[in-house]
Amino acid sequence: MPLDNEILVRARDLRKRYGNHEAVRGVDFEIRRGEAFGFLGANGAGKSTTMRMIGCVSEPSGGHLEVFDLDPHTDGPAIRARLGVVPQDNTLDTMLTVFENLTVYAGYFGIKRREAKAKAAELLEFVQLSARANDQVNDLSGGMQRRLAIARSLINAPDLVLLDEPTTGLDPQARHLVWERLFQLKQQGVSILLTTHYMDEAEQLCDRLVVMDEGRIIAAGSPRELIDTYVTKEVVELRFAGRHTTALAELALELDGIGGQIEPLPDRILVYTDDAEDTAAALEARDIRPTSVLDRRATLEDVFLRLTGRALVEDEA
Amino acid sequence: MSVISYGLVRARVRPSGSMLARNWIAMRRAWVLIVSGGVESLLFLFAFGFGVGSMVGDITLPDGTAISYTAYVAPAILANAAMMGTLLETSINVFAKFKWMKVYDGILNTPMRPGDVALGEVWWALIRGGIYVGMFVIAMGAFGLLDSWWSVLAVPACVFIALAFAGIGLTLATFFREWTDFDWMMAVVFAMFLFGGTFTPVEAYPGFAQPIVYVMPLYHGIELVRGLSLGAFHPMMLVNVLYLMALAAVGTWVAQRRLAKALYK
Amino acid sequence: MTAVAAPAPARLGHAAGAWRAFLLQLALYRHIWHGTAFSSVILPILYMVSIGIGVGSYIDDASTGGITYAEFIAPGLIASVAVMMLGNDMVYPVFGGYREWGGSYLAQRATPLRPVDILNGHLLYAVVFRPLTACTVVAVVLAFFGVYTSAWAALAVVAAVFVSASIAPWLFAWCSSLKSESMLNAVFRFAIMPITLFSGVFFPAEQMPGFLQPLVWLSPLWHGTELARAATADVAPALPPIAHLAYLVALGAGGWLAARRVVVRRLSF
Ligand SMILES: Nc1ncnc2c1ncn2[C@@H]1O[C@H](COP(=O)(O)OP(=O)(O)O)[C@@H](O)[C@H]1O
Numbered sequence A: 001m002p003l004d005n006e007i008l009v010r011a012r013d014l015r016k017r018y019g020n021h022e023a024v025r026g027v028d029f030e031i032r033r034g035e036a037f038g039f040l041g042a043n044g045a046g047k048s049t050t051m052r053m054i055g056c057v058s059e060p061s062g063g064h065l066e067v068f069d070l071d072p073h074t075d076g077p078a079i080r081a082r083l084g085v086v087p088q089d090n091t092l093d094t095m096l097t098v099f100e101n102l103t104v105y106a107g108y109f110g111i112k113r114r115e116a117k118a119k120a121a122e123l124l125e126f127v128q129l130s131a132r133a134n135d136q137v138n139d140l141s142g143g144m145q146r147r148l149a150i151a152r153s154l155i156n157a158p159d160l161v162l163l164d165e166p167t168t169g170l171d172p173q174a175r176h177l178v179w180e181r182l183f184q185l186k187q188q189g190v191s192i193l194l195t196t197h198y199m200d201e202a203e204q205l206c207d208r209l210v211v212m213d214e215g216r217i218i219a220a221g222s223p224r225e226l227i228d229t230y231v232t233k234e235v236v237e238l239r240f241a242g243r244h245t246t247a248l249a250e251l252a253l254e255l256d257g258i259g260g261q262i263e264p265l266p267d268r269i270l271v272y273t274d275d276a277e278d279t280a281a282a283l284e285a286r287d288i289r290p291t292s293v294l295d296r297r298a299t300l301e302d303v304f305l306r307l308t309g310r311a312l313v314e315d316e317a
Numbered sequence B: 001m002s003v004i005s006y007g008l009v010r011a012r013v014r015p016s017g018s019m020l021a022r023n024w025i026a027m028r029r030a031w032v033l034i035v036s037g038g039v040e041s042l043l044f045l046f047a048f049g050f051g052v053g054s055m056v057g058d059i060t061l062p063d064g065t066a067i068s069y070t071a072y073v074a075p076a077i078l079a080n081a082a083m084m085g086t087l088l089e090t091s092i093n094v095f096a097k098f099k100w101m102k103v104y105d106g107i108l109n110t111p112m113r114p115g116d117v118a119l120g121e122v123w124w125a126l127i128r129g130g131i132y133v134g135m136f137v138i139a140m141g142a143f144g145l146l147d148s149w150w151s152v153l154a155v156p157a158c159v160f161i162a163l164a165f166a167g168i169g170l171t172l173a174t175f176f177r178e179w180t181d182f183d184w185m186m187a188v189v190f191a192m193f194l195f196g197g198t199f200t201p202v203e204a205y206p207g208f209a210q211p212i213v214y215v216m217p218l219y220h221g222i223e224l225v226r227g228l229s230l231g232a233f234h235p236m237m238l239v240n241v242l243y244l245m246a247l248a249a250v251g252t253w254v255a256q257r258r259l260a261k262a263l264y265k
Numbered sequence C: 001m002t003a004v005a006a007p008a009p010a011r012l013g014h015a016a017g018a019w020r021a022f023l024l025q026l027a028l029y030r031h032i033w034h035g036t037a038f039s040s041v042i043l044p045i046l047y048m049v050s051i052g053i054g055v056g057s058y059i060d061d062a063s064t065g066g067i068t069y070a071e072f073i074a075p076g077l078i079a080s081v082a083v084m085m086l087g088n089d090m091v092y093p094v095f096g097g098y099r100e101w102g103g104s105y106l107a108q109r110a111t112p113l114r115p116v117d118i119l120n121g122h123l124l125y126a127v128v129f130r131p132l133t134a135c136t137v138v139a140v141v142l143a144f145f146g147v148y149t150s151a152w153a154a155l156a157v158v159a160a161v162f163v164s165a166s167i168a169p170w171l172f173a174w175c176s177s178l179k180s181e182s183m184l185n186a187v188f189r190f191a192i193m194p195i196t197l198f199s200g201v202f203f204p205a206e207q208m209p210g211f212l213q214p215l216v217w218l219s220p221l222w223h224g225t226e227l228a229r230a231a232t233a234d235v236a237p238a239l240p241p242i243a244h245l246a247y248l249v250a251l252g253a254g255g256w257l258a259a260r261r262v263v264v265r266r267l268s269f
C-alpha cells in the first residue's frame, strides 16, 4: 500500500548544461503521491528541461535525481513504464489515426491489444474525442490534439503524469476543457506534475508549486502561501492616460510610501497594499489623479513580478 | 538455462516488435506504394535481363562456363531489389520519422529504448525488402530463370543483403540533414548498381577499379545471390556473408547510439 | 524581382509574361542545380561506361544494325536525359508549387503574372533551358567515347528538346491536379522509368514482344531516340524525320492545352 506522503520524485541540486549554457542550475524539490505539483516560470526558465530529466529522456549533468526510488540513469525503462508524459509539442504520431495513436502507444508499454483497445475507447470518451476516433491527427484542432496527448499519457495508468504547458496556445474554451479534465484526474487521486506560465492555471490546479527563473527555483509553497509570503493581500492598479514606460517609472517615485511595494509596468503602476481604501485616500491627499483605479486580490502573477521585477508572460495586449 | 535465455531474448526483442507493429499499422494504408516499389526491379529485369540479354546471348564466366545473360543478370537485380527495399525504408522513411514527424520523440517517453526503435525499424525494413524479393523471385520463376532448387536459397541470401542495407540506411538517416542528401545517396547506390558486378564480371574490369568494387556491399550481395541461384558454391561466400553481417551489426549499433544522442538531449 | 514588383501593366504580353516567370524559375535553379547534377549529367555517363562499354563488349555489332553498341545507345542516352530531367523539374516542383512548402506558383500568382504565364515560364525553363544545358553537356562528354559519325550529332540535343516538350505539359497537368503527394512516386515508377527503359534506348524496340510494340511507338522517347540516332550515327529512322517530329509536336500541343486548363482552374481567384 502506498503511503500517503510517499515521495515520487526527489531532486537535489539537479543540473543540466547544454554546451556552456546551464539551463538548470541546481534545483531541489520533492513531489509526493497524490499531489498536483507545478513548475511556474517564464519561457526559457528551464521547466521543460527539468521535466525531460524526470521523464528519463535527458541525462542530468549534475546533482541527484530519483524517480519512484529508482535511478533514471540505470532504470529509465522501468521508470518510464510508470510515467504518463504530455510533452510540450504533443509528439503525436501523424501517420496514425486518433484511435491508433492510443492503441499503438499502448503497445510500447507491452499492453495486450484487446486490453489496449478497451482502454483507448474509454480514454477517448474521457477526453471527449470518441466521435473523432478514426480521423487523422492532423485534422484535429490544437485543443483536440492536446486532449489526445493527455489521453495517450494515461494509457498505462501511470503513477505520475507529467504535463508540459498543457494549455499554452489554446483558445479559452479549449483551455477550460483541458482544465476540467485535469481537475477530474486530480480528484481521482492521480499525481500530476505540470509546468505553466499561466498564473490562473497554477492557482487552479496546483497544490504546491515552485517558481523557476533562469534555471533556479526562487520560491516554493502552495499558491496561498506564496501570495501571503511575497505580496500583500490586495493590489491597486493605477493607469494614467498618455503616460507610459519611463514617464510612469518617474511617477512611481512620487508614490513612495503610499502603500507597500510600488511596481511600475509599461502601461500601469501596481501598488501592493493591505488596505485599498487607505491607499486611495493617500493618493487623494497627494493630489495624484489616475485616469483609472482598479482594486483586486493579489495573484501569483504579482508574486512573480515581485520576485523577478518582470511579467511572466510578455504583455499580450 | 535455455528457458532463462529464451525469456531474456524475448524480453530484449519484444519492444522492437511494438515498433514493427506501429509501422505495420501506419503503412498498411499505403501498401500500394510499397508494392509498386517492387515493380522497379522488374522493369530492370525486363529491360536488361531480357531486352539487352537477347542481344548478348550467352556470356562466358571467368571459370569458363557459359550461361545465358538473362540468367546471369537476374540474380544481381534480385540483390538490388533486396537492397533498395530496405535502404529506402530505413534511410528516407526513418529520416522522415526522426527529423520531420518527431515520431521517435513520442516513443522514447515509453519504456522503449533507442535500440528497440532501431531494431524494430530493421524488422520492418526486412519485411518490405522481403516483399520486393518475393515479387521478383515469383517473376524469375514465371520466366523460367529458376532452374535448380538451389536457387530457392537465393531468398535467404537476400536476407543478409537486406540486413546490411538496413544497418547502413539507419545510420545514414541519423547523419542526413536535408532531402538533397538523399540525391547523393541515390547517386552512390546507382553507381554500385552499375558497377558492383551486376552487368559484367568484375574480373573484366580494369585492375585499378577492382579493389573499389570489392568494398561495395552490393557486390558481396550479388556474388552471394548469383552463386546460389546458379548452384555454384564457393568458400568466398562465407566472406560475403560475414561482410554483410558486419555491416548490419555495426550499422544498427551506430544508428541506435546516434538516435540516443540526438533524442536524449 | 524588382521588375515583377513594378506597377501592374494594364496588359502583359504573353511573351513578356512567360519570360518573367522563366526568370523566377531560373532564380530557384541557382539553389538546386548541384542536387540535380548527378541525375542529369553523371548518371548517363555511368550508364555509358557500365552498359555501353561494359555490356557492349559482349554484344555483336550485327544486332545493332552494324554500329557498335556504344554508338547505338549514345543518342538514346542524350534524349533520355531530357526525360529524367523532367522527373526533377516537373513532378515535385509542380505539385509543391501550389502548396505552402513549395509555393513558387503561389508567390508568382501574387504578382501581375497570369496562370498561363506561370505555365509557360515553367515550361520554358524545363523544356528549353534544362535540356539545352544538361543534354549538351552529356553530348559533349559522350563525344570523348568516339560514338558520333559526324558533327550533325549536335542535332541529338534538339531531338531531346522535342521529347521534353512532348512530355512536360502532360506531367504539369497531372501533377497540378493531384490531391496527395503519395501518387508522385507513381510518376517515376509508372511513367518515367518505363519510358526510359523501353523506348529503344538500350535495345531495339523489335526485341520487345510483339503485343508491346505499339506501346513503344506511343513513347515520345522512342521517336526522339530515332531522330537522335539518325543525327549521331547516321542510321535511317523508322519513319521519315518529319513524321517523328510531327508526333512529338502534336503530343506537346495537346498537353499544353490540357495543362492550361488545369493551371487556370488552380490559380484563378
Ligand atoms: N537541446 C537543447 N540544446 C541547447 N539548449 C537548450 C536545449 N533545450 C533547451 N535549451 C535551453 O535551455 C534553456 C531552458 O529551456 P527550457 O527548459 O525549454 O525552458 P522552458 O521550458 O522553461 O521554457 C533555454 O535557454 C533553452 O534555450
Ligand SMILES: [Mg+2]
Residues within 6 Å of the ligand: A044, A047, A048, A049, A088, A164, A165
Ligand atoms: Mg518549455
